[in-house]
Amino acid sequence: MTSTPSIAIVGGGAAGLSTAMYTAELGFTDIVVFEARHPAEGSSGRSAGIFNRQTNKMEELQLRAFGGRELDRLSTWSSFSLVRRGYVRVAKTEEHMEAYAAARALQDELGVPGELLDQAGLAALVPGMRVDDFVGGLYGAEDGHMDGHELCEAFRLRAVELGAQVRNRTSVAHSEQVGSQVRLIGTDNSDLGTYDIVVNAAGPSGPLVAEALGVRQNIVNERHQICMVEFEDRPERRIPAVQTYVPGSGQESLWVRTEGPGSLLAGLHTQEIRDTGETIDPENFNEKVDMDYAEAVGEEIVSRFEGWDDLRLAGGWSGLYPVSADGRFQIGPYHDRPNIISVGGLGGVGLTNAPAVGRTAAEWIVNGEPTTFSFATELVPDRASLYPEG
Numbered sequence: 001m002t003s004t005p006s007i008a009i010v011g012g013g014a015a016g017l018s019t020a021m022y023t024a025e026l027g028f029t030d031i032v033v034f035e036a037r038h039p040a041e042g043s044s045g046r047s048a049g050i051f052n053r054q055t056n057k058m059e060e061l062q063l064r065a066f067g068g069r070e071l072d073r074l075s076t077w078s079s080f081s082l083v084r085r086g087y088v089r090v091a092k093t094e095e096h097m098e099a100y101a102a103a104r105a106l107q108d109e110l111g112v113p114g115e116l117l118d119q120a121g122l123a124a125l126v127p128g129m130r131v132d133d134f135v136g137g138l139y140g141a142e143d144g145h146m147d148g149h150e151l152c153e154a155f156r157l158r159a160v161e162l163g164a165q166v167r168n169r170t171s172v173a174h175s176e177q178v179g180s181q182v183r184l185i186g187t188d189n190s191d192l193g194t195y196d197i198v199v200n201a202a203g204p205s206g207p208l209v210a211e212a213l214g215v216r217q218n219i220v221n222e223r224h225q226i227c228m229v230e231f232e233d234r235p236e237r238r239i240p241a242v243q244t245y246v247p248g249s250g251q252e253s254l255w256v257r258t259e260g261p262g263s264l265l266a267g268l269h270t271q272e273i274r275d276t277g278e279t280i281d282p283e284n285f286n287e288k289v290d291m292d293y294a295e296a297v298g299e300e301i302v303s304r305f306e307g308w309d310d311l312r313l314a315g316g317w318s319g320l321y322p323v324s325a326d327g328r329f330q331i332g333p334y335h336d337r338p339n340i341i342s343v344g345g346l347g348g349v350g351l352t353n354a355p356a357v358g359r360t361a362a363e364w365i366v367n368g369e370p371t372t373f374s375f376a377t378e379l380v381p382d383r384a385s386l387y388p389e390g
């Protein structure tokens with residue numbers, strides 16, 4: 001390998017463009033990002049864009065703390081901004097509150113802002129929300145939401161400024177080994193060049209791209225839906241994002257976040273892997289919202305928020321969570337193919353974690369090991385937990 005390796009990144013979503021940006025910032029600038037459509041037209045542009053650091057998992061919190069700092073930096077050269085309207089995760093039992101108290105301790109360790117609320121505090125924070133079945137919550141005033149297109153554009157701008165190229169409407173279909181390099185071949189059999197390092201950041205198409213590169217990527221796609229809700233009475237609902245799903249509970253529950261004056265995004269969320277054994281074809285799935293799902297979300301909102309019965313379901317959309325088979329991200333090289341790097345399995349938290357994921361991939365590419373997060377060496381894509389049957 002030469003001292004300035006050539007790098008191809010397949011996929012121009014949050015994972016690929018973040019990897020491009022951090023790799024260029026670390027000094028390797030001979031980068032081409034191949035994007036089958038346009039940046040952020042995959043899952044990244046279909047996201048609810050919620051950013052929160054209200055979790056009691058240390059690994060997640062470390063990644064998100066990094067993300068929180070980096071998202072501010074993106075605003076210095078682009079129109080990206082994190083709308084810091086706050087985020088609250090409710091507790092339904094005292095046990096949940098204990099878990100949230102443990103999360104607060106971790107937040108303090110990492111300098112992440114957060115606040116434990118009792119039931120009265122929760123009621124005061126979210127006016128009109130029925131709280132009789134909640135005992136409290138964990139609130140981050142500096143969390144909020146973002147736009148996936150803006151996030152990707154911020155990564156893209158900086159990467160290009162540092163010398164990277166982004167080729168839109170260019171799909172990688174095959175590859176061949178040429179000495180120690182990899183030649184990429186497009187869908188129309190076009191020669192897309194030879195590269196020292198190839199990064200698979202194709203999101204829900206990651207397993208297909210992995211196959212084209214001669215490796216495996218154990219990711220299953222789950223379809224998730226988002227409803228748009230409008231109110232006849234237009235005044236903006238000035239509330240933080242509310243998550244009534246409790247991690248580990250297994251119960252799909254309502255989330256809402258403001259979108260604009262008199263409008264909200266909402267859905268029913270669970271983080272548990274659905275384990276249906278099925279994956280959804282990224283080229284062929286229903287991108288709309290199901291009517292019965294929208295009605296269920298509407299009913300949940302009306303029963304949860306007093307006086308919100310003037311709501312109107314205004315459509316919505318669906319997208320895919322690329323879910324890693326063991327629930328952890330896949331970032332790093334393959335043992336037998338060290339010049340193929342996987343950056344995938346970002347599931348339902350890929351925008352939140354895009355900075356940390358991209359930075360970790362970039363450290364593998366430039367330094368040969370991840371340094372910012374001590375646990376990141378465990379995230380290699382050929383680890384045993386992804387392939388229990390060998």
Ligand SMILES: Cc1cc2nc3c(=O)[nH]c(=O)nc-3n(C[C@H](O)[C@H](O)[C@H](O)COP(=O)(O)OP(=O)(O)OC[C@H]3O[C@@H](n4cnc5c(N)ncnc54)[C@H](O)[C@@H]3O)c2cc1C
Binds near residue numbers: 318352
């Ligand atoms: C409904 C929904 C709600 C979500 N809500 C949130 C949220 O609130 N907060 C949060 O943090 N995350 C959320 N997410 C998750 C987040 O959006 C994803 O984890 C993230 O976008 C994944 O990014 P990615 O770059 O891996 O994939 P993608 O954004 O899908 O990017 C992959 C790209 O690769 C391209 N590609 C595929 N195949 C090829 C090929 N052969 N050649 C070239 N290019 C190719 C695709 O066109 C695509 O642009 C949500 C996702 C969905 C679907």
